[in-house]
Structures are given as structure tokens and as C-alpha cells.
Amino acid sequence: MFSEIIQPRFSDTDALGHINNTMLPVWFEGARDAVFKLFTPDLDLNKWQLIIAKYDVTFHAELFYGQEIELRTYISRVGGASFDVYQEAWQHGEKCVSGTTVMVNFNYSDKKAMPISESIKIELNKHIYQE
Amino acid sequence: MFSEIIQPRFSDTDALGHINNTMLPVWFEGARDAVFKLFTPDLDLNKWQLIIAKYDVTFHAELFYGQEIELRTYISRVGGASFDVYQEAWQHGEKCVSGTTVMVNFNYSDKKAMPISESIKIELNKHIYQE
Amino acid sequence: MFSEIIQPRFSDTDALGHINNTMLPVWFEGARDAVFKLFTPDLDLNKWQLIIAKYDVTFHAELFYGQEIELRTYISRVGGASFDVYQEAWQHGEKCVSGTTVMVNFNYSDKKAMPISESIKIELNKHIYQE
Amino acid sequence: MFSEIIQPRFSDTDALGHINNTMLPVWFEGARDAVFKLFTPDLDLNKWQLIIAKYDVTFHAELFYGQEIELRTYISRVGGASFDVYQEAWQHGEKCVSGTTVMVNFNYSDKKAMPISESIKIELNKHIYQE
Numbered sequence: 015m016f017s018e019i020i021q022p023r024f025s026d027t028d029a030l031g032h033i034n035n036t037m038l039p040v041w042f043e044g045a046r047d048a049v050f051k052l053f054t055p056d057l058d059l060n061k062w063q064l065i066i067a068k069y070d071v072t073f074h075a076e077l078f079y080g081q082e083i084e085l086r087t088y089i090s091r092v093g094g095a096s097f098d099v100y101q102e103a104w105q106h107g108e109k110c111v112s113g114t115t116v117m118v119n120f121n122y123s124d125k126k127a128m129p130i131s132e133s134i135k136i137e138l139n140k141h142i143y144q145e
Numbered sequence: 146m147f148s149e150i151i152q153p154r155f156s157d158t159d160a161l162g163h164i165n166n167t168m169l170p171v172w173f174e175g176a177r178d179a180v181f182k183l184f185t186p187d188l189d190l191n192k193w194q195l196i197i198a199k200y201d202v203t204f205h206a207e208l209f210y211g212q213e214i215e216l217r218t219y220i221s222r223v224g225g226a227s228f229d230v231y232q233e234a235w236q237h238g239e240k241c242v243s244g245t246t247v248m249v250n251f252n253y254s255d256k257k258a259m260p261i262s263e264s265i266k267i268e269l270n271k272h273i274y275q276e
Numbered sequence: 277m278f279s280e281i282i283q284p285r286f287s288d289t290d291a292l293g294h295i296n297n298t299m300l301p302v303w304f305e306g307a308r309d310a311v312f313k314l315f316t317p318d319l320d321l322n323k324w325q326l327i328i329a330k331y332d333v334t335f336h337a338e339l340f341y342g343q344e345i346e347l348r349t350y351i352s353r354v355g356g357a358s359f360d361v362y363q364e365a366w367q368h369g370e371k372c373v374s375g376t377t378v379m380v381n382f383n384y385s386d387k388k389a390m391p392i393s394e395s396i397k398i399e400l401n402k403h404i405y406q407e
Numbered sequence: 408m409f410s411e412i413i414q415p416r417f418s419d420t421d422a423l424g425h426i427n428n429t430m431l432p433v434w435f436e437g438a439r440d441a442v443f444k445l446f447t448p449d450l451d452l453n454k455w456q457l458i459i460a461k462y463d464v465t466f467h468a469e470l471f472y473g474q475e476i477e478l479r480t481y482i483s484r485v486g487g488a489s490f491d492v493y494q495e496a497w498q499h500g501e502k503c504v505s506g507t508t509v510m511v512n513f514n515y516s517d518k519k520a521m522p523i524s525e526s527i528k529i530e531l532n533k534h535i536y537q538e
Contacts, residue, residue: 029289057473070201080450154306158422188342211319332463
């Protein structure tokens with residue numbers, strides 16, 4: 015599990031007084047940096063090799079401004095050329111949001127999916143989600 | 146079906162040269178205004194009665210800056226107190242992104258789900274998605 | 277003057293119930309597309325030749341969700357290698373926000389400012405701001 | 408001086424390969440939390456008493472994804488009912504962006520500016536910017 019603590023910003027709120035739902039994909043993508051580094055250790059965009067296929071986000075409880083949020087990032091599936099990242103946002107002792115993102119190992123010059131190397135699979139499996 | 150044409154903004158792109166995936170929930174929420182008005186015709190935030198339970202977003206093809214995008218919004222399920230909004234983003238003649246959002250009719254003072262009225266159900270059913 | 281009408285989105289609001297101040301640079305950049313096209317008519321990012329040097333934004337009145345906003349874009353200065361874009365956001369019959377952005381004609385391969393061509397200067401001058 | 412370290416997110420970049428200019432007001436507002444707490448120690452939005460009058464942002468050098476950024480926040484003017492916050496964004500040993508925000512002590516029920524109390528002025532003066 016990778017953990018990141020963030021401080022929600024005033025601009026992340028909406029007129030209903032809590033964090034707007036559209037911030038979660040932004041935060042979750044930020045927290046996936048730890049996963050991106052398994053593929054591109056220096057995060058060099060010219061060597062990027064991941065593309066997003068799909069994500070879902072489920073809201074369990076409201077998130078608020080003024081209290082820090084913990085983002086927990088796990089790997090929940092390792093396939094041949096793709097894998098799933100499962101993430102949670104915790105605040106005030108509660109799991110407030112969870113979601114899964116399907117990432118594909120991708121060759122941007124060919125525009126084709128590529129098999130994930132065995133060495134990266136080993137790294138991904140170190141962070142596997144256990145319910 | 147509700148249709149909205151938007152012009153993607155420079156700031157919606159990311160370093161891979163296309164539209165960043167996190168913009169889709171923003172655009173889809175914007176395009177749900179048409180649905181919000183069935184519940185709160187003047188969009189008065191003090192009378193707001195919808196809360197988001199879940200959404201998913203699937204990426205079929207890249208979206209680019211410099212060409213307009215059509216957002217298509219349908220209702221794909223009408224339940225007792227909740228309903229699903231199915232949406233698509235089209236550009237260069239292709240369905241590039243699709244996604245479904247589960248909305249709940251919600252009483253913000255009680256913090257409880259409420260049954261959707263029959264008259265609103267009739268309106269929602271006018272925009273039902275047919276595959 | 278270039279004019280663009282936008283519909284503010286729910287996610288553009290903040291917990292104080294109005295549009296968050298950080299949306300204005302986003303909207304103003306979007307509305308500068310008309311100016312970008314004078315330099316790069318097809319908005320092809322590989323031929324981009326503008327860089328931002330500075331901007332300021334002044335808030336005269338609150339902007340709200342639920343009513344459309346007109347973005348007005350003018351040129352307020354044409355220099356040798358740089359120019360100023362002056363913009364306003366209007367809602368409910370009022371000029372609510374105004375701001376100026378300093379743009380530089382820039383060669384991304386040399387990382388150097390370049391003189392603006394006479395033909396582009398003529399185009400810029402057609403949209404000059406008159407108080 | 409208040410200092411905050413942030414990790415720029417993938418979604419903060421744009422198609423030119425660096426951080427998009429519109430992120431700076433977002434980050435600077437986030438970093439002003441330290442200042443907001445001088446007025447509203449618990450950041451309770453129902454007791455909020457600040458409004459933004461104006462800001463400017465100047466770009467000195469590009470900011471990139473993949474390296475942390477330090478946001479430095481100072482007070483550069485203390486007036487009767489308003490004050491200026493001067494901020495800088497540093498990366499790779501360089502001051503890349505700077506900007507000043509004019510904040511007004513504001514009574515949201517009366518919609519009127521209010522004098523800043525002497526005790527808050529003392530706190531603000533502890534963080535004054537010295538060139």
C-alpha cells in the first residue's frame with residue numbers, strides 16, 4: 015500500500031459546502047505517481063508507457079475542507095498488459111471515497127498495448143490489495 | 146437525450162498532448178445541469194436535492210484540444226430514490242468517452258434519500274437511453 | 277472584441293456559494309483561443325508560439341452558478357514581441373471580473389522571444405480595447 | 408514566511424509539457440490556508456471573513472511535473488481592512504513564479520469590509536516580506 019497525505023484546498027469545495035466529486039480523479043491520479051514510478055522511475059514524460067482505460071469512483075461519506083485526507087493506493091489486479099489500481103480517500107477516521115482505475119501498459123509510438131515485464135509484475139504484486 | 150457542445154480548453158490538456166482524463170467528470174457534471182433542472186428548475190443551491198453515489202468513466206479514444214466536443218446525456222435507469230445518468234463525449238466523429246453516474250434524490254437537512262416524485266420520473270423517462 | 281458565452285459548472289463553485297476565484301484564469305485562457313488562432317490558425321500544439329509572462333485578475337462582483345457568463349476579450353497593447361490581452365467576465369448585467377494577460381511571441385526550440393509579424397499586428401489591432 | 412511543499416500532479420501539466428499557468432492561483436490559494444487560519448483558526452466556512460479583491464501572477468521560469476515545488480507565503484502589506492499576500496513557487500533551485508493577492512477582511516452578512524483587529528495585524532506583521 016502507498017499512502018499520501020494531502021490537505022484539501024478551498025478551491026476543491028463546492029457550493030454544497032463539501033469537497034466536489036470531480037476532485038477525486040485528480041487526487042487519485044496524483045497518488046498513482048508511486049505506481050507510475052514502477053514503470054517510469056524518473057517520471058520522464060518522454061518515456062511514458064501507461065494509458066488509462068477506465069475508472070470508477072464510489073462516494074461513501076462527505077469529505078471536508080480544513081482536515082487532512084489520506085489517499086491509500088493498492089494494486090487489485092495484475093493482468094498481462096493491464097492492471098487495476100484500487101484507491102481510498104480517508105478523513106475523520108472514515109473511508110469516504112473508493113475507486114478503481116484500469117491502467118494499460120502502452121506503447122505511445124505504436125499506439126498498442128504491451129505485455130507488462132515480469133520484474134514490474136513482481137513490484138506490482140508487492141502492493142496487492144487484501145480485503 | 147440532452148446535447149451540449151463544448152470547446153475544450155488549453156488547460157484541459159496534459160503533457161501527453163491530449164485531454165487529461167480528470168476533465169471528463171467535470172464536463173459530465175456540467176452537462177448534467179439539464180438533469181439537475183428537472184429536480185431544481187432554477188438551479189437554486191439552497192433547494193438542492195441530489196447527491197452523487199458513484200460514477201464510472203471509460204476511455205475509448207483520445208480527445209484533443211482545438212476541436213469541439215459533443216456531450217450527450219441520457220437517463221439509463223430510474224429507481225425509487227435513485228437513477229443513472231449515462232453520458233458520452235464525441236469528437237472527430239467518434240465516441241471517445243462514456244460513463245454512468247448514479248444520482249440519489251437526497252434531503253440535505255435529514256441526510257436521507259427520498260423517493261423520486263412521479264412527475265419527475267415521467268420527465269426522466271423522456272430521456273431514457275436506448276442502445 | 278471577441279465574445280464567448282459559457283455556462284458555469286457546479287464544480288466551479290466553492291463553499292462560499294459563488295464561483296471560486298481560481299476559475300477565472302481557466303476561463304480567460306479558454307477565451308483567448310480566438311487570439312491564439314491569430315498566431316496558430318489550426319491550434320496545432322506542435323506549432324505553438326506563445327508563452328504567458330504575467331496575468332492579473334480583479335474581482336468587482338460575485339459570479340454565480342446557474343446563469344450564463346459572457347467573456348469579452350480585447351487586445352490592450354501591441355508591443356514588438358509581446359502584447360496584452362484584456363478580458364472581462366459579465367453576468368447579471370454587471371462586469372464582475374476583469375484582467376490582463378501579457379503574452380510573448382515565443383520560439384519554443386530556441387527558448388527566445390520573437391518579433392510579432394506585421395500581419396499579426398494588424399489583426400491584433402482590429403481588436404484593440406477602447407475605454 | 409510560511410512554506411508548503413507540494414508534488415505537482417500529472418493533471419497539472421498541459422500539452423506544452425510543463426505545468427499549466429492556471430494551477431498557480433489554485434496552489435497559492437491552498438498555501439494561503441496558513442493566513443486564513445489567522446482569521447478563522449479552525450477554517451470553519453460558516454465563520455469565513457475574507458474575500459479576494461485582486462491577484463497577479465508572474466512567470467519567471469517553467470515548472471515541471473516529477474519534482475517537488477516549494478510554495479513560500481509572505482505578507483507584503485497590512486492595511487486597515489485589507490492586506491497583501493506575496494507568494495513564490497520554487498523548483499529546481501529557482502524562483503519560477505511569484506504573485507500577490509489582495510485580501511479584504513469582509514463581513515459576509517453585511518457584504519461590507521471590516522477593519523482588521525490589532526491582534527491579527529500583529530500576527531500578519533510576523534510574516535512580513537523583506538526583499
